[in-house]
Amino acid sequence: MSKTKKDAIAIHVNGVGKYFGSEPNLVKALDNVSIDIRRNEFFTLLGPSGCGKTTLLRLIAGFESPTFGQMLLDNQDITNLPPYHRSVNTVFQSYALFPHLTVAENISFGLEMLKKPKHEISATVDEMLALVHMEELKHRRTDQISGGQQQRVALARALAPKPDVLLLDEPLSALDYKLRRGMQIELKRLQLETGITFIFVTHDQEEALTMSDRIAVMSNGHILQVGTPNEIYYNPQERFVADFIGESNFIEAEVVSVTKGRSATASLRLAGTRKTFKANMPASKSKDKTATVFIRPEHAKLQKSTRGATLTGTLTNMLFFGTDTNYHLELDNGDAFVVRSQNEIGHAFHPAIGDKLGVVIDEQAIQVLKD
Amino acid sequence: MLNRLFWKKREFSVTYQFGFATIALICFFALYAPISTLVFYSFNAGNNLMLWEGFSFQWYVEASKNELVQEAAIRSLIIAVCASLISTLVATMAALGTTRTAPFKGQKLIFIMINQPLMVPEIVTAVALLIFFAIIKTFTNYYGLGYLITAHAAFCVPFAYLPIKARLDGMDLSMETAAGDLYATPFVVFRRITLPLLWPGILAGAMLSFVISLDDVIITEFVKTAGQDTLPTYMLGQLRRVITPEINAISSVLLAVSLVVVTIFFLFTRKRY
Ligand SMILES: Nc1ncnc2c1ncn2[C@@H]1O[C@H](COP(=O)(O)OP(=O)(O)OP(=O)(O)O)[C@@H](O)[C@H]1O
Ligand SMILES: [Mg+2]
Numbered sequence: 001m002s003k004t005k006k007d008a009i010a011i012h013v014n015g016v017g018k019y020f021g022s023e024p025n026l027v028k029a030l031d032n033v034s035i036d037i038r039r040n041e042f043f044t045l046l047g048p049s050g051c052g053k054t055t056l057l058r059l060i061a062g063f064e065s066p067t068f069g070q071m072l073l074d075n076q077d078i079t080n081l082p083p084y085h086r087s088v089n090t091v092f093q094s095y096a097l098f099p100h101l102t103v104a105e106n107i108s109f110g111l112e113m114l115k116k117p118k119h120e121i122s123a124t125v126d127e128m129l130a131l132v133h134m135e136e137l138k139h140r141r142t143d144q145i146s147g148g149q150q151q152r153v154a155l156a157r158a159l160a161p162k163p164d165v166l167l168l169d170e171p172l173s174a175l176d177y178k179l180r181r182g183m184q185i186e187l188k189r190l191q192l193e194t195g196i197t198f199i200f201v202t203h204d205q206e207e208a209l210t211m212s213d214r215i216a217v218m219s220n221g222h223i224l225q226v227g228t229p230n231e232i233y234y235n236p237q238e239r240f241v242a243d244f245i246g247e248s249n250f251i252e253a254e255v256v257s258v259t260k261g262r263s264a265t266a267s268l269r270l271a272g273t274r275k276t277f278k279a280n281m282p283a284s285k286s287k288d289k290t291a292t293v294f295i296r297p298e299h300a301k302l303q304k305s306t307r308g309a310t311l312t313g314t315l316t317n318m319l320f321f322g323t324d325t326n327y328h329l330e331l332d333n334g335d336a337f338v339v340r341s342q343n344e345i346g347h348a349f350h351p352a353i354g355d356k357l358g359v360v361i362d363e364q365a366i367q368v369l370k371d
Numbered sequence: 372m373l374n375r376l377f378w379k380k381r382e383f384s385v386t387y388q389f390g391f392a393t394i395a396l397i398c399f400f401a402l403y404a405p406i407s408t409l410v411f412y413s414f415n416a417g418n419n420l421m422l423w424e425g426f427s428f429q430w431y432v433e434a435s436k437n438e439l440v441q442e443a444a445i446r447s448l449i450i451a452v453c454a455s456l457i458s459t460l461v462a463t464m465a466a467l468g469t470t471r472t473a474p475f476k477g478q479k480l481i482f483i484m485i486n487q488p489l490m491v492p493e494i495v496t497a498v499a500l501l502i503f504f505a506i507i508k509t510f511t512n513y514y515g516l517g518y519l520i521t522a523h524a525a526f527c528v529p530f531a532y533l534p535i536k537a538r539l540d541g542m543d544l545s546m547e548t549a550a551g552d553l554y555a556t557p558f559v560v561f562r563r564i565t566l567p568l569l570w571p572g573i574l575a576g577a578m579l580s581f582v583i584s585l586d587d588v589i590i591t592e593f594v595k596t597a598g599q600d601t602l603p604t605y606m607l608g609q610l611r612r613v614i615t616p617e618i619n620a621i622s623s624v625l626l627a628v629s630l631v632v633v634t635i636f637f638l639f640t641r642k643r644y
Contacts, residue, residue: 063548083551090552096545100567109563110553161553 009075010165010197011037011060016069017221018055029055031221032069037165037199038214042191044200046208047218048244053201054093056218057167060199061090074164084113089158093169095150097142103153104129104138110161128156131190148179159190165197172207184211205245209233217241234296237282237370242294247326249300249337253293253368255281266368268293270361271333273311277363282370292369297340299365302327302357304349309358313337315351329357406626413619420614430620440621443605447585450516450601454523455531455581461524462531462576463569470539471547471565489529496526497593504594514596522594523584530583531576538572578636582629 018030030052037043045053058064060071062083071079078086089110098106107128111121129135132152137145142153151171158166168187172180188211191198202208208215209229216226217240225232225241236242239250256267256276264281270293285291306312313329316336320343327339339359351357413431417424434440465485469478488496504518546568550560588603595604602625606618 061552063551083548084554084556088552090549092545092549094543094545096543096549098546098550098564109550109555113554113559157553 008039009036010039010041010073011035011199012072012075013037013056013060014070014072016056016059016066016071018052018059018064019067028221030059030066033221033223035216035223035226037197039197040191040195042188042198042200042211042213044202044208044212044215045218046202046205046215046244048203051218052221053203053218054169057090057169057199057201060165061088061167062086087161087164088167089161089163089165090167091154091158091169091171093171093173095154097150097153097157099141099143102139102141103134103145106142106153107157107160109157114161124160128160131159132156132186147174148183151175151183155187155190159194159196162194163196165199168198168200170201170203172202173204180207187211209245217244219244235367236294239292239294239369239371242367242369247297247338247340249295249297250369251293251295251335251337253291255289255291266291268366268368270311270366271331271335275310277361277366279363279366279368281368284370285368292371294367294369295361295365297326297338298324299362300337300339301360302339302341302349302351303360304351304357306356306358308360310361311337311359313357313359315353315355315357317353318351327351327357329359409619410623410626412616413623415616415619418615420616420619430616431624433615434617434620434624437617439600439605440602440617443600443602446516446599447601447603450519450523451581451584453520454527454584455577457520457524458527458580459531459535459573459577462528462535462580463573465528465532466535466539466572467565470536471544485532486529488526493526493589497590500525500590501593516599518594518596519591519599519601522590523587526587526590527580527584531580534575534579535569535572538569538575542568575636578632582632585628586625 013033013035016030016033017028020027020029033052033056045056047053055064059066062078062081062085065080069079070077073086073088098109101109104125107125108121111124116124126135129138132155134149134152134156137149142150145153151174155168155171171187172183175183184207187198187200200208200211209232212229214226214228215232217224217232219240225237227235232241232245236245236248242248242250251271253268253270256269258264258266258281264283265278266281267276268279268291269276279293281291303309311331313331315327316330317326317328319326319328322343324340324342327341329337329339331337337359412420412423414426414428415423416427416429465481469482469485500518500522504522508514508518542565546564547560550564551557555563586603587601588607591601591604592607595601600608602621606621609618
């Protein structure tokens with residue numbers, strides 16, 4: 001695939017909304033959502049339960065039509081196209097396998113509907129069975145295989161017609177941790193091998209970070225931020241995004257001054273401390289006197305003495321995670337703050353609960369949020 | 372005592388309580404004792420319903436030789452087969468229309484209207500049909516079996532409807548959605564997915580309406596014209612004359628037919644999905 005083709009837009013969602021019900025009980029499942037999903041991209045929709053992820057997938061698949069807005073697939077308007085005319089396949093949250101058909105018959109269903117020649121169908125079915133490692137269970141009925149196997153059949157069934165776009169609605173949520181890990185790697189491999197655009201839904205932030213090319217964080221029928229896992233993790237724009245992905249500390253800061261340049265920079269003073277920091281200021285906040293600052297627990301360092309520390313506080317709790325330990329502090333102004341540090345062998349630093357400790361924060365670790 | 376005998380290992384079951392097994396046994400006795408007696412005396416050699424005079428197939432032979440019984444039996448079968456086919460077709464369409472669409476205004480009303488005949492006393496329906504068909508008869512001069520078939524088909528619809536609707540309610544819509552997603556047009560989805568999955572429900576509906584039609588007395592009695600006796604109305608007529616164990620024999624055969632139908636149904640629907 002050429003470079004230009006790879007960067008081309010596969011799905012273009014333009015100002016789409018989906019409302020259910022009518023006035024007193026109106027549900028705005030999606031409200032004015034716009035995204036561009038590139039071809040051959042592993043795109044993840046991430047958000048809490050009820051935020052509209054499934055609704056967006058159903059609109060793209062064509063099971064539902066939007067209340068307003070427009071959708072394009074490869075520059076062709078598909079807003080009112082029925083699902084059987086869209087080159088889009090879905091892996092359903094509930095798998096929705098056909099229980100009266102065998103594994104092979106399930107996989108060949110889409111190909112038969114596309115009226116592919118017989119030999120091509122059987123070749124593709126075998127190829128798909130090999131892809132998901134299900135060759136032995138070819139002739140088994142789908143209600144006689146395990147949940148993990150059903151999931152793989154659902155995947156093979158949706159992949160077999162080689163659609164332009166594959167939609168996956170929390171396909172791994174029913175699997176145990178080990179199997180889930182394996183499937184994550186397999187899914188990623190499949191996406192790279194087939195060159196199909198994947199739109200993947202999950203509410204597991206770790207899964208989203210490890211698998212995606214880009215992530216859209218959703219809340220309440222809106223898309224809050226779209227970006228690479230790195231951008232989403234290190235530069236969340238809003239408190240919700242920062243809070244939903246990983247662990248975060250939020251601290252109120254006083255804006256001392258703002259210097260206008262190509263991007264506005266602010267001098268900040270954290271939670272009643274004296275030292276000032278420089279950080280990028282979102283354009284919308286350039287006139288504000290206070291701001292919320294966000295710091296990842298692993299970007300702060302704990303030290304025994306309070307001298308030279310950015311913040312000081314009392315240790316209230318320690319949570320051991322194997323590789324890391326979370327130190328919960330109560331800052332001098334009463335706010336809570338968490339520091340995460342890696343456990344090292346022979347580490348001499350063993351604070352006890354109730355100790356007065358110092359926290360050192362690097363200037364680069366400080367990020368000002370939009371809200 | 373009995374409890375220990377029957378449910379030794381299910382200590383945490385709610386049925387493991389004093390008296391459950393006894394009551395169950397009494398219920399079974401009340402259900403099956405009369406039927407067993409009926410079947411038992413159909414093999415009586417004498418012509419008394421209550422006095423056992425030895426074993427014989429005499430009454431079965433007698434009944435099968437009786438031309439009136441033969442005709443009534445054939446008529447019963449024709450009516451039951453036609454009525455169950457028609458009512459199952461209608462009920463299938465009604466069930467699809469009331470479950471496979473988005474909820475619409477008046478859906479409840481339609482549901483109630485389909486099932487209402489179950490609530491209306493049968494005798495009322497019978498009188499209504501009698502009058503209604505009498506009018507039609509004077510206009511068309513047609514006096515055939517059509518009236519009985521129509522009447523049976525009509526009152527069988529709700530019986531056929533219930534198992535089909537139950538099956539559809541239990542059938543996740545996501546299967547049909549998935550088929551549509553895999554490029555199947557709505558008609559193909561129906562033929563390849565909905566119908567095969569619905570089949571046990573349709574079969575249950577057909578069998579149920581077949582059995583219901585087979586043993587109907589009241590409506591048949593009102594709607595039939597002279598010489599259109601079905602097996603049940605023939606038996607009813609016999610009661611007004613001398614009763615012999617021939618009645619028992621006919622009843623036993625009817626019972627056997629019902630049992631066969633039920634067994635076939637179980638064999639067909641044993642695959643669970
Ligand atoms: N058919 C419907 N009628 C009314 N409301 C609906 C309908 N479908 C979805 N909703 C509502 O729209 C909102 C978004 O639902 P959606 O299924 O898209 O959430 P989701 O993000 O997929 O959640 P989950 O993670 O739990 O699957 C919810 O508030 C839901 O109650
Ligand atoms: Mg969902």
